[in-house]
Amino acid sequence: MAKRRQFGYIRKLPSGRFQASFVDPAGVRQYAPDTFKARPDASRWLALVEADISRGTWTNDQRGKELFGDYATSVLRDSSQIGPRWRETCERNLRLHLVPLVKTPLRSLSPTVVRQWHAEALRGSGGRTSIAQSYRFMRMVMNTAVREELIQRNPCQVPGAGLVQAKERPIATPAEVIKLVEAIHPKYRTAVLIAAWCALRRGEIAGLLVSDVDLAAGTITVRKNRVELLKGGTAFDGDPKTEAGRRTIAIPPHVVPLVRLHLAEFAGSERLFVSRDGTALRGNTLYQAFKRARAAAKLEHLTFHDLRHTGQTLAAQAGATLADLMRRLGHASMVAAKRYLHVVDGRDAEIAKALSDLAEHGDAAKLPRSITMRS
Structure with missing residues (x-):
């Protein structure tokens, strides 16, 4: 039975330790970040790398050493999907809020590191909106790093960190x-x-x-x-x-x-x-x-x-549908348009109030003859 060819290459160094290397999918020889005391240790490391490559989860450790600040700057520079206003905002937030992370290698940005950064940022003097913007920018950068196979998964896992709970805006009559x-x-x-x-x-x-x-x-x-x-x-x-x-x-x-x-x-x-x-x-x-x-x-x-x-x-009060509001807003998503339907949905609360009045008075004659929307 033919012996299976071993993945990668192991050689013994003059120091007596063993160096492991392999050729990556791009045809570039890669070396283990450390040498090994024994040949079996080097073999096990190569076996893990081979398994990652076969599953499509292998990432280039050398490229993962790139600093977050340098990589984020290059993403801002090269992305055609980022508009000038958002680019200016991201550059400002990179200087103001993401400074603690700019010297951190991409592969060292773990979910714990990101969570700790976010908690510390919230304890600082920065505004909640700009911190949420900073988090969204970092998440976008790390998504790019995943697509480019610099890291295996996005470490930005803080629930709701990119959202800002908008206050109820006043309505002019x-x-x-x-x-x-x-x-x-x-x-x-x-x-x-x-x-x-x-x-x-x-x-x-x-x-x-x-x-x-x-x-x-x-x-x-x-x-x-x-x-x-x-x-x-x-x-x-x-x-x-x-x-x-x-x-x-x-x-x-x-x-x-x-x-x-x-x-x-x-x-x-x-x-x-x-x-x-x-x-x-x-x-x-x-x-x-x-x-x-x-x-x-x-x-x-x-x-x-x-x-x-x-x-x-006012358009919602006049009877505009969700599709109508989306078109007038100029939004592709229904999320923003739904905010305005709470006025129409308020009819249900008025109906419930009328039912409570009926239960309290026990007399339908004391109820209003109609239920109208508040202006």
Whole structure:
């Protein structure tokens, strides 16, 4: 019976210890990280490596020595899926929150190390949102390392570490929207109305062109998102994050006349909203104008983004379905749109309250004749 050929190669060194090596799937000779006291020890190590290769779980120990900071930087540099705003955020978090890990080899980032880093970060002075962003970035980097076979599994196993429990956002009433419109500079009134009644983001509003408005059809089409970076003050028109972000939205009829007035008095030759010098409106300019308006209207609890939340909530109250909300939001996922259906779902709580009143009074005549949604 022919003897099975041994995987790898073992040689005895002048020191008397044994060195084990093998040729990896890429055709490169790899050496054991340590020498062995006895030949059987070297043979057992080779047998484990052979088994890992046959199962497809073998990783290159030498490549796994690459430092997390260096590898994360290269992933940021080379990934075409990372937008400029998210890249800037990740670079900042790498400097601020992930510093304790930047000199750690990839293969040394165990679930315990990651858990301890996360717990220590939460005990520090950093914000919960930026820490969650840092964790998501690290998880993405380590997923890349798994795909590139530098490590066997992702060590980012902390439940919920990448999530931030969003607080319930305030909802502006139609009367409060009017107060803001009256308080803000006339050239920005339409921006407030579009945010509140069409649920556009600030960047989407700043990116609108005159050609994106169709008064005859009563629609606004979102094609671009104005991106502004903190570093260097760079600004440019970027594509929406997903194809769903490109969308055409019906303008409520009561807003159309004000959009028409804006086009006649304040719009630029190409841009729907412009700065004093006629260039594209900067998001911060709109934000500062909004801050002054909310102070004058005594509505300091509202943010500009709350207007988008208001628009979707009012749409849900008006009977918009989940699909309707997703389309108006420009979201490919239903997760965000579901947040606004709690207003409609609130009918069940009102029905339950009415049933409790019936049990308490024992008299159906004392109950309200109808159950209506709260405005």
